[in-house]
Structure formats: C-alpha cells, structure tokens
Amino acid sequence: MASPPPTPPSPPDPSPGPSPDARTPERLLADYRAGQTDAFEALIRHYQTDLFRFLMRFVGSASTADDLFQETFLQVHQSAHTFDTTKRFKPWLFTIAANKARDYLRRNKRRQAAPLSATVDGPAGEGVSFVDLMEADLTLPNDAAQSREVAELVRDLVHEMPEHLREVLDLAYFQQMAYKEVADVLGIPLGTVKSRLHAAVGTFADLWKNRYGQLGNDLDDP
Amino acid sequence: MSSHDSNPPEPSPSSQSLHPDDAAILDARIAARAAGQSTGPLPPGSADRAPRVDAVLALLDQAQSAEPAPADDLAQRTLDQVLQDRQRLRFAQQVDLFRQPNRGLGISLRQLLSAAAILLIGASLLLPVLSRSQADAARRACLTNLGALGQAFSSYAASNKDQLPRHRTTPGSDWYHVGHEFNRSAPNATVRSNTANLFILAHDGYTTLNTLACPSYGSPAGGDLGPQATDWSRPEQVSYSYQNQFHAEPVRLGSVARMAILADKNPLFLIQSQTAEDRYADRPRTVRFRVNLKLQRDAPSPAHGGRGQNVLFSDATADWLESPTTPTTSTTPTASSRAEQLDHIWTSAASTPHTRYTGSELPVGPGDSFLVP
Numbered sequence: 001m002a003s004p005p006p007t008p009p010s011p012p013d014p015s016p017g018p019s020p021d022a023r024t025p026e027r028l029l030a031d032y033r034a035g036q037t038d039a040f041e042a043l044i045r046h047y048q049t050d051l052f053r054f055l056m057r058f059v060g061s062a063s064t065a066d067d068l069f070q071e072t073f074l075q076v077h078q079s080a081h082t083f084d085t086t087k088r089f090k091p092w093l094f095t096i097a098a099n100k101a102r103d104y105l106r107r108n109k110r111r112q113a114a115p116l117s118a119t120v121d122g123p124a125g126e127g128v129s130f131v132d133l134m135e136a137d138l139t140l141p142n143d144a145a146q147s148r149e150v151a152e153l154v155r156d157l158v159h160e161m162p163e164h165l166r167e168v169l170d171l172a173y174f175q176q177m178a179y180k181e182v183a184d185v186l187g188i189p190l191g192t193v194k195s196r197l198h199a200a201v202g203t204f205a206d207l208w209k210n211r212y213g214q215l216g217n218d219l220d221d222p
Numbered sequence: 223m224s225s226h227d228s229n230p231p232e233p234s235p236s237s238q239s240l241h242p243d244d245a246a247i248l249d250a251r252i253a254a255r256a257a258g259q260s261t262g263p264l265p266p267g268s269a270d271r272a273p274r275v276d277a278v279l280a281l282l283d284q285a286q287s288a289e290p291a292p293a294d295d296l297a298q299r300t301l302d303q304v305l306q307d308r309q310r311l312r313f314a315q316q317v318d319l320f321r322q323p324n325r326g327l328g329i330s331l332r333q334l335l336s337a338a339a340i341l342l343i344g345a346s347l348l349l350p351v352l353s354r355s356q357a358d359a360a361r362r363a364c365l366t367n368l369g370a371l372g373q374a375f376s377s378y379a380a381s382n383k384d385q386l387p388r389h390r391t392t393p394g395s396d397w398y399h400v401g402h403e404f405n406r407s408a409p410n411a412t413v414r415s416n417t418a419n420l421f422i423l424a425h426d427g428y429t430t431l432n433t434l435a436c437p438s439y440g441s442p443a444g445g446d447l448g449p450q451a452t453d454w455s456r457p458e459q460v461s462y463s464y465q466n467q468f469h470a471e472p473v474r475l476g477s478v479a480r481m482a483i484l485a486d487k488n489p490l491f492l493i494q495s496q497t498a499e500d501r502y503a504d505r506p507r508t509v510r511f512r513v514n515l516k517l518q519r520d521a522p523s524p525a526h527g528g529r530g531q532n533v534l535f536s537d538a539t540a541d542w543l544e545s546p547t548t549p550t551t552s553t554t555p556t557a558s559s560r561a562e563q564l565d566h567i568w569t570s571a572a573s574t575p576h577t578r579y580t581g582s583e584l585p586v587g588p589g590d591s592f593l594v595p
Contacts, residue, residue, distance in 0.1 A: 040304060044297045052292035062290050069292065070300045077304045150281070151288035158285050173282060178256035179249075194249065195239065201248055202240040205278045 025089035033080050044073055047090075050175060051097055057170050058101040060159060068104060072097045091181040094171060098185055105163075157207055165200035172197050243268060247275040294444050294459075360438040361526045364486065365540055367433050371484060372538030374429040376475070378422075384474045386483060387422035388467035389413045397468050398493050398511045398581040398595045400457040416594050418453040420464040420484075425451060436461035436486060438525050456495045457509055461525070463488040463593035466570075466585050473588045475536050482548050482567045482591040486523035486531035490514050490568050491579065493595045511581040519569045520545055533567065548591060567591040 023031065023039070025046060031039035051072065055065035075096050083092055158166060171182045172193065179197075183190045240248060246265045254262025264272055378387055389406070391397075391413050399414040413419075423429045424447060431445045444459030445451070454460050465473060465483040473483070492512040514521075522544070523531035530544040547564040565571065570583050571590045577583075585592040 037305065041297070041301050044300050048292050048297050048300075052296065053286065053289050056289060066293060066296060069296060070303055073300050074303055074307060077307060147284065148288070151284040151286075154281055154285040155288040158282070169282075172252055173255075173279070174286065176255045176258075179252065181256075194245075197252070198240040198245045198248065201278060201282075202244075204282065208278075208281065 025093075026085050026087075029076075029080055029083055029089055030085050032077075040073075040077065043076075043089075047093060051093065054094065054170055054175060055097055055101055057158065057166065057174075058098070058163075059104055064104065068097065068100045071100050075100070088181065090175070091177060091185050094175065094177070095185045098167065098171075153212060154208075157204060157211070160207075161200060161203060165196055165203060168193055168196040169200040169204075173201075241271075243271050244275050247272050248279075251275065251279060357438070357527055360436075361532065361542070363437040364525070365532045365542060367436065368484065368532050368534040368540035369538075370433050371423070371429060372534050372540055374423050374433070375483065375534075375536075376538050378426070378428050379475045384476050385472045386419075386465060386467065386475070387426075388419045388472055389422070391419070391468045393468055393470050393584055394582055395468060396511075396581050397466060398457075398491065399509050400460055400493065400595065401453055401455050401509065404452060406452050415453050416464055416466055416468065417457075417460050419467040420462070421445075421451075421453050434462060436525055457493040457595065458495065460595070461487060463523075463568075463595060466583075466592040466594050468582075469584050469588065471588050473536070478536055478589045480535050480537050480539075480548075481565070481589055482533045482593060483536050484534040485546070485567060485593050486525035486533075488568045488593055488595060489517055489521050489523050490519065491581070491595050513579045519566050519573075519575065520547060521568075522546060565591050567593050 023042070025043060028039040028043045028046075032043070048069070052065055052069050055068045055072075056062055059065060059068065072093070076093060079096075083089070158169065161169070167186060168182060171177045171185055172179065177185070179190055179193045182193045186193070188196075239245070243265075247268050250262055250264050254260070375386060379385060389404075390409075390411065395412070396414045397416040400417050402414045402418070404411040404413055404418075420434070424431050424434055424445070431447065435444075439461060444456075445454045462484050463486070465481075467473075473481075490513060492510075492514050494510050522528050523546070525531065530542055531546060532540060533543050533546075533548070534540045535548075546567045548567060549563060549565065569577070570592045571586045573579075573583065581595075583592070
C-alpha cells in the first residue's frame, strides 16, 4: 500500500498571536490525538487572534465571537480524529468556524446587508460594472491619530459589505488563504471565489472613493 | 463618478467588480500572500496599475489595527471547556464499558469494584497533596515577586525624595476606578485609581508587569506599557493592593517605621468591570465598587486559598502573614489601634466595624497601612 503523500509545507501563518511552539499546526493536532494536551493549548493560542477576528468580522460582535471561538475549538477537539493530517489544518479550522458563524446568523435571523445578486457570480458583462482603480484617489493619512480614524472607517465599511463578499475577502485577503483553500472552506467553485473577491475589492474601493474620497483630499491640504 | 458630486448614489455592493487588469494584479498579490511572500511576479504591462491596486490593499490592511484583540483569558477558557469535555467522554466510555455484558475482561465485578474503590481513595488522598504543592509553589513565587518589588520601591524612592510612587492625588477622591484615563503630565489631572500610583513602578522601568502579577492567578500579566498608559485597563488585571496614596501627605520610607505597603489583594473590596461586554471595551465603561459584607476586617486575602497573604514592608522585606495585621506604626493612632497595638492593613485606622466604605476613604496618616483596592 502506497504511503500517503507528505503534508505540503505550510506557508508561514501570519498569525499575530504568540506561538513559541515550533511544531506545525498539523503536527500539533496529531500530537493531541496521541494524548498531548499541551499540543491543543498551543493550537488554540496560535490561532486565537486570527480566528477571533475572523469570527468578529463575520458576526459583528466581540462577545459572540468569543462564544463561537470556544465552540469552534470544541468541535475541533470532538472531530480531531477525522482530520486528515496530510492536509492543511487552517482551512479545516476556518471551515468549522465559518459554519458555526453561519449557524449563529441563521438562528438569529440576520439578514444580508444587501440582496444577493446572481450577477456577481456570473460571467463578466452580465449586469456587472467595473471599477477602474486608475480613477481612484486613495490617499493614506500621515499620522497616528488619522491612521486610527481611517482604520475604523475601513473596518466599518468592510462590515457593511454583503456577507458573501465579506467572507471571501476575509479568507483570501486577511487570512491569506489560496483561492483553492477558500473554495474548500466555503464550499463554492474556485471561479466563484475569484469573482467574489474581485467584486469585494472593487466594491470596497468604489464605496471608499464615494464616501471618503474627500477625506483623502483633505489630508493633503496644508 | 466624481467624489465631489453632491450626494452621489452609492453603488450597489453586489454589482461592482474590478477592471480585468486590476483583477489580474489582485490575483497575483493574493497568490503571493498565500505563498508567504510580500511581493511576487505581476502580469506583464501592469506596472502602471499595480500601485493603485496596492493602495486599495494598503487601506484594507488598516482594518485589522482597529479590531479588538481576544480577551486575555479566552484561550484558557477554551482549553478548560475542551478538557471538561474530554473528562466527560472518558467517564462515559468507562460507564459504557462497565455496562456491557460478557466483556470477557478476565476479572470479576467484585475485583473491579475493589480496584475502583482503591483508586478513588488514593486519588482523594493524592489530589489535595498535589494541589497543595502547586499552591505552595505559587505562594513562594509570589513572595519572591514582592521581594523584587521591595528593591523596585527602594530604587524609586532613592530617585524621588524618598517617596513611594504616587501621582498628585486629591484627598477624598475615589481610588478604585482602575483603568480611568488621565493625562499624567497635566498639573490638574484627576487621578481616581490607586493602582495608577503602583503602575508608575512598571511604567517608569523600575519593575515589570510580570513581577506585579501574582502567580496564583495563573493567567499572564495584563496591562500595557505604552507611552500614554497610566494604569491597568481593568480591575481583573490587578493582583496586588497598594498603600493608599490619596492622603495629602506622602509616605516617605525613611520617616516611617516598618509598615506594610503592598500585599495580596484586599478581600474586603470587590472591584469589577461592570458588564461582560466591558471585557472587550478598550477601558471598562464603569467599574463597580462593593464591600464584601460577609468578611470581617481581619479576613485573609483570597489569593492563596484564604490561608493568609504575602506582605511587602517599607524596609523592603516581604513576609507571609496569616493575619492581615501588623504592629501599629501610625503617627496618629486612633483609640482602637492604640488599644489593639495592631494595624489592620485592609482598612484605615479611622474605620470601625460599622464604617460604610464608599471607595474614597483615606489612611489617618503616612504611617497607617491601608492597602487598596
């Protein structure tokens, strides 16, 4: 019987949380399955900031994200025996988290910020307009106080985006997952991931320009 | 659509996409980030457009700095839940094993029950011992911390007119608002937290936040030492109670006989962030002050199982005291303290068993130990 292919090398996880354990996440889960409790603690601490913020962006509430974070890792613990250690752990973890978040939103009957449109997932040209970034004037502030204000505006704008665009933006950009991994996490075709991400970035740029383009100009004023 | 048009209609969020050239650059950037690279190859001829795409992505990067971090204890609470679930599962498996008939284990039910009883008795004897040794280790580590803090106080006093750390405080102000922000350099700043006085030691580099965290609490030291920081963010981060610095006269180490200046947390006053949501606020919106009416003033600190408290004295020595009392050194002792010859470190010498605390009480003088919050 052929041995399973080796685990693909994980790109460095950009998790800002403390991670003194040198083991990969896949190794940590395998060690946990072998009985090492400290490995599971290391996994939790490795992902706590990234996963918490992902859930926060998904459900819009820090206390809910706190609860869902715990539920996610409880599920990871209960399903640890099903994880294929030849695959990457992060997409599997975020799949569980995304499902938990969606279940929460469904239970609480949260509506989309804007109606779903089939056109964003369809071929280009079918009712989709393009945002040309060469026309955008997106000036970044120079000092820390303005940076803080801008950061909050950006965060709020991302929160306003439709859920189906926000989740792709979160996974592909903020969580730095490959398109294929995002497709696996969300259970959608790879082409849909691309088109939604393009729509997400284009929508963000256009909303920012229309709402705060003046802000960028003011910052340049003496 | 010009950004200078008045009230331009907002685009429908679901009907926008990128110019195909911008989309190709975005795909290249995403692929590079997924591979762990800051930059990567771009499509040919995209040099002009790439900065614009990068400008949008740089804006998006700003979002993360505005997002809250998880609570300090989230990882520990999560781990606790998982471990509880493991225990439940193991117990359920044991029950299932016990229930199944004709398992052919090779031992009788009587032998199994006997073995279980022996294990149970052994565990009930061993667990307290293990638990006690862990608690003793934490208590000794805490005492070591206080010893180090004694040196820190001495160093601070040597550079600051022999005084203990304190801001300009107003007698009669509340002293329990942990996390209350103020401008340290403003002459008329309103200080409403006694822990802000203790925080000076860490902020000015005489000690670390880790040393100011009692090991018995288990979680890592909280607090932030940024240039604008003046205090811990919330009362749950504070481990030790410090000599009340709201008296008009500062404590000068050379002028007082041996008095308690720092100890494990005062059990009489319960100071908490007001709501669970405050856990995720930058600063708790309100801090609640309550008196623990179930306790007498000689109750021990809860930090070490209620068996006593570690205390740091003004001569930089630290001791374990089973009772929170020391020989009185007050320059203006009251009748009760004179009679008892004891200074209760949790209360002002002016207080009586009937005193109704409000969180603004003062020591009677520089020599009266009154450790808060």
